[in-house]
Amino acid sequence: MVTPVSPIAQPAAHDVKSQKVCRLDEVTRAWIKKNIESEIIIEAENLDFYYGKVQALRDVSMCIPIDGVTAVMGPSGCGKSTFLRTLNRMYELTPGAHAQGRVSFLGQDLLKADPAAIRHHIGMVFQRPNPFPKSIYENVAYGLRIEGVRRRSALSDSVEESLRHAGLWTEVKDRLRQSAFGLSGGQQQRLCVARAIAVRPKVLLMDEPCSSLDPKASARIEDLARELSDELTVIIVTHNLQQAARVSDNVAVFMAGGELAEFGTTRQVFDDPQDPRVADYLRGRFG
Amino acid sequence: MNNMLIEDRKGKHRKAKQVTAVAILGFLSSVSFLVLGAILYFLIRNGASAFSWEFLTEFPRRMMTEGGIFPAIIGSIYLTAGAVLVALPFALGAAIWLTEYSGGGWWVRAIRIGVNTLAGVPSIVFGLLGLALFVITFGFGVSILSGALTLAILILPIMIRSAEEALNAVPRSFREGALALGASRWHTVHTVVLPSALPGILTGTVLSLSRAMGETAPIMFTAVAYSMLRLPNSPMDKCMALPYHIFVMATESPSYGETRNLQFGAALMLLALVLVLNLFAIVWRTISRRRKAW
Amino acid sequence: MFLFLASVSLIALAFILYFILREAVPVFRGATIQELLGPKWRPTYEAAPRYGILPMIGGTLLVTIGSMALAIPLGLAAATFIAEMAPGWLKDIAKTALELLASIPSVVYGFFGLMILSPYIRDSLGLLTGQTALTASLLLAVMALPTIASLAEDALTAVPRSYREASAAMGATHWETTWRVTIPSAFSGLIGAVILGMGRSVGETMAVLMVAGNSPQLTFSFLKSIRTLTSGIALDIAETPSGTTHFHALFFMGVVLLVITLAMNWIAEWFRGRLAKGHLKR
Ligand SMILES: Nc1ncnc2c1ncn2[C@@H]1O[C@H](COP(=O)(O)OP(=O)(O)OP(=O)(O)O)[C@@H](O)[C@H]1O
Numbered sequence: 001m002v003t004p005v006s007p008i009a010q011p012a013a014h015d016v017k018s019q020k021v022c023r024l025d026e027v028t029r030a031w032i033k034k035n036i037e038s039e040i041i042i043e044a045e046n047l048d049f050y051y052g053k054v055q056a057l058r059d060v061s062m063c064i065p066i067d068g069v070t071a072v073m074g075p076s077g078c079g080k081s082t083f084l085r086t087l088n089r090m091y092e093l094t095p096g097a098h099a100q101g102r103v104s105f106l107g108q109d110l111l112k113a114d115p116a117a118i119r120h121h122i123g124m125v126f127q128r129p130n131p132f133p134k135s136i137y138e139n140v141a142y143g144l145r146i147e148g149v150r151r152r153s154a155l156s157d158s159v160e161e162s163l164r165h166a167g168l169w170t171e172v173k174d175r176l177r178q179s180a181f182g183l184s185g186g187q188q189q190r191l192c193v194a195r196a197i198a199v200r201p202k203v204l205l206m207d208e209p210c211s212s213l214d215p216k217a218s219a220r221i222e223d224l225a226r227e228l229s230d231e232l233t234v235i236i237v238t239h240n241l242q243q244a245a246r247v248s249d250n251v252a253v254f255m256a257g258g259e260l261a262e263f264g265t266t267r268q269v270f271d272d273p274q275d276p277r278v279a280d281y282l283r284g285r286f287g
Numbered sequence: 288m289n290n291m292l293i294e295d296r297k298g299k300h301r302k303a304k305q306v307t308a309v310a311i312l313g314f315l316s317s318v319s320f321l322v323l324g325a326i327l328y329f330l331i332r333n334g335a336s337a338f339s340w341e342f343l344t345e346f347p348r349r350m351m352t353e354g355g356i357f358p359a360i361i362g363s364i365y366l367t368a369g370a371v372l373v374a375l376p377f378a379l380g381a382a383i384w385l386t387e388y389s390g391g392g393w394w395v396r397a398i399r400i401g402v403n404t405l406a407g408v409p410s411i412v413f414g415l416l417g418l419a420l421f422v423i424t425f426g427f428g429v430s431i432l433s434g435a436l437t438l439a440i441l442i443l444p445i446m447i448r449s450a451e452e453a454l455n456a457v458p459r460s461f462r463e464g465a466l467a468l469g470a471s472r473w474h475t476v477h478t479v480v481l482p483s484a485l486p487g488i489l490t491g492t493v494l495s496l497s498r499a500m501g502e503t504a505p506i507m508f509t510a511v512a513y514s515m516l517r518l519p520n521s522p523m524d525k526c527m528a529l530p531y532h533i534f535v536m537a538t539e540s541p542s543y544g545e546t547r548n549l550q551f552g553a554a555l556m557l558l559a560l561v562l563v564l565n566l567f568a569i570v571w572r573t574i575s576r577r578r579k580a581w
Numbered sequence: 582m583f584l585f586l587a588s589v590s591l592i593a594l595a596f597i598l599y600f601i602l603r604e605a606v607p608v609f610r611g612a613t614i615q616e617l618l619g620p621k622w623r624p625t626y627e628a629a630p631r632y633g634i635l636p637m638i639g640g641t642l643l644v645t646i647g648s649m650a651l652a653i654p655l656g657l658a659a660a661t662f663i664a665e666m667a668p669g670w671l672k673d674i675a676k677t678a679l680e681l682l683a684s685i686p687s688v689v690y691g692f693f694g695l696m697i698l699s700p701y702i703r704d705s706l707g708l709l710t711g712q713t714a715l716t717a718s719l720l721l722a723v724m725a726l727p728t729i730a731s732l733a734e735d736a737l738t739a740v741p742r743s744y745r746e747a748s749a750a751m752g753a754t755h756w757e758t759t760w761r762v763t764i765p766s767a768f769s770g771l772i773g774a775v776i777l778g779m780g781r782s783v784g785e786t787m788a789v790l791m792v793a794g795n796s797p798q799l800t801f802s803f804l805k806s807i808r809t810l811t812s813g814i815a816l817d818i819a820e821t822p823s824g825t826t827h828f829h830a831l832f833f834m835g836v837v838l839l840v841i842t843l844a845m846n847w848i849a850e851w852f853r854g855r856l857a858k859g860h861l862k863r
Pocket residue numbers: 051054055056074075076077078079080081082083094
């Protein structure tokens with residue numbers, strides 16, 4: 001088999017001339033479609049997950065398409081966060097947690113790859129904004145710095161670009177050197193988005209990114225998720241059905257016990273759920 | 288499939304850094320613990336042979352070149368017990384006021400700062416205070432009383448802090464439950480809060496006991512005698528004390544070589560006492576924390 | 582009633598200040614401030630007594646610097662390892678061990694220094710006596726280590742989990758997270774831990790008294806015998822009649838010592854408080 005040359009392995013991330021964060025993703029995308037022969041970026045097969053002896057995900061299989069926003073929904077405690085944390089191996093920070101099965105990312109088994117490298121390609125935004133206690137600038141530059149980028153111009157170009165993409169540039173451009181803690185909650189969350197996309201991930205995971213924000217700030221994050229989905233794959237956990245309906249193209253609904261009850265396009269799942277439990281869940285929420 | 292796909296730039300270099308950092312830090316930490324372990328090892332190896340029933344129960348003989356450390360042990364017990372008995376009611380009162388009555392405010396802040404400051408005062412300064420206040424001004428002379436009072440002030444901040452911590456660990460709901468039944472504040476404190484906090488308070492007391500046991504500088508010129516051939520018979524008497532005994536034997540002993548064994552024995556004895564008390568307190572604290580299901 | 586009990590630590594503090602000052606101030610009847618800060622300490626030389634405490638201040642400074650040069654790197658390394666890298670069971674053991682080590686009485690350390698460390702230093706460096714500033718520094722370093730390590734460990738552990746998660750989610754290795762996020766976030770607390778440890782070294786009496794040799798000479802050599810403020814007081818006060826200038830000069834040394842240690846204490850608490858409030862900027 002001829003090993004295709006991966007465009008991802010090229011140092012694309014710091015090509016500051018490209019205006020859009022992931023312009024090169026077009027290339028990546030084409031490459032993936034051609035070589036992996038699918039439009040699937042992440043595929044879980046028979047994924048089981050345990051916290052010690054407690055099972056949190058049960059035999060989950062699904063394919064997440066490369067385009068658009070995928071929403072993950074379900075009642076509290078059904079394993080949504082767990083699922084998300086499996087995709088970037090963040091569960092490894094929890095002692096005793098382990099996953100079984102196969103999750104392929106761009107055709108490679110993610111559970112067997114190097115977690116640091118995986119997290120490089122799959123970024124994450126958390127439930128509560130968690131900027132570092134550093135300046136706004138340093139927050140966004142963090143990912144590049146750990147990659148070893150030192151050039152001032154490369155750093156500040158990338159910071160500007162990421163902040164622009166996160167819709168935060170005009171608000172913070174005069175206070176880049178000030179502490180990130182001086183920002184409002186919504187701004188902090190957008191800063192976290194900027195920080196995550198600065199290293200040009202292929203996928204952005206968002207775990208209830210709006211749950212600690214007021215409606216207006218939430219709306220901005222929603223818009224942001226939509227915009228970003230042009231350039232990367234967005235997977236967003238939400239409790240808010242309206243939000244899911246507005247933002248997502250596809251929906252995965254988990255049920256208690258960590259079972260994947262339904263997966264399909266948003267329209268399909270909302271209009272005509274196949275699983276009666278999902279129907280109840282959606283009715284309960286809408287009604 | 289293509290394994291290069293999700294390879295990271297500079298991944299190898301960064302992994303190497305990670306491994307190196309863990310190795311260096313792990314090495315430095317083990318050095319720290321090894322050094323401290325070596326100290327224990329030397330003391331035990333040289334001191335263990337001195338231990339015998341006579342060593343613990345006899346008076347020193349022939350200018351401290353033979354015999355035991357009995358009066359030093361007894362003197363230390365008098366001093367530390369006295370210190371804890373004096374400090375306990377004050378510490379408990381202070382902690383109760385801080386947690387149950389004060390309700391915040393600048394007075395509380397002042398007291399907190401006072402406690403922290405007192406904890407930072409070097410032990411020799413307590414010795415100076417004891418000398419100027421108890422020995423000279425109050426005229427207690429060099430006596431068990433002066434020494435115990437000096438040590439009491441020294442352990443006061445430790446006791447206040449640990450008692451406060453123990454009281455704070457009692458959940459608010461316990462208090463509210465009792466107050467809602469119409470109990471008075473004081474009634475609530477002494478029937479509900481204090482019993483729940485008791486293990487924590489006792490742990491703190493044991494820790495302060497061990498601290499007082501090991502202190503030398505505060506009693507050096509307030510309480511101790513170089514050598515006594517009888518036990519003290521009143522609080523106004525001088526006494527011998529284990530830490531001071533170790534000090535004088537090591538620095539002023541007339542026949543250095545012959546008493547080496549006794550000296551190591553005495554040092555080991557003090558170390559064992561302090562470590563056992565501490566270990567006891569730590570284990571007890573761990574158990575009572577685990578048992579509490581609130 | 583309770584308020585009185587609560588204030589007893591403030592009262593004790595006031596007593597300390599009052600009585601130490603009361604015994605220290607009369608020193609000015611026998612010596613001027615220039616003489617007190619002078620380089621010669623010769624209080625019992627009756628023809629021309631000198632009460633300069635500079636040698637003791639210098640000695641304190643020397644052994645503190647010496648001990649910190651060793652204790653800070655080792656203590657911080659141990660704290661980082663325990664807080665960030667050690668597995669859970671090792672962490673529990675190490676924390677208990679640190680607490681036990683911090684509880685060892687200073688006279689026991691001093692005894693070890695006198696009986697084992699100082700002969701070793703004498704023999705291995707070919708000195709006349711092993712009772713040197715170096716010996717005292719090594720001993721003080723070992724004594725300050727548990728304090729620094731355990732306070733620094735607390736500061737590192739107090740860094741919110743969310744910072745670490747954010748960094749890990751960016752693809753940082755564990756060490757990169759520690760170095761670039763955890764340590765800078767805990768910086769105030771680490772400084773506080775170091776200063777508190779330093780304060781302990783400055784105030785330590787018995788260990789220094791037993792191993793530093795106690796010559797009141799102003800020197801910057803680690804291989805010479807020195808006397809510190811603490812050991813200077815402990816050494817003389819029992820044999821000095823109260824009311825003499827010598828006696829008051831010893832209390833004056835106590836005042837200097839108190840001022841230095843309390844200042845360090847306050848600075849340390851300020852840094853640690855800053856950490857607690859999360860006023861972190863960088
Ligand atoms: N660290 C942990 N240790 C043990 N069990 C855990 C841990 N984290 C989560 N769980 C359990 O795993 C299950 C799934 O949790 P998860 O956090 O993934 O749910 P969720 O769907 O994100 O819920 P929510 O909507 O409340 O955020 C729950 O039953 C939870 O109790």
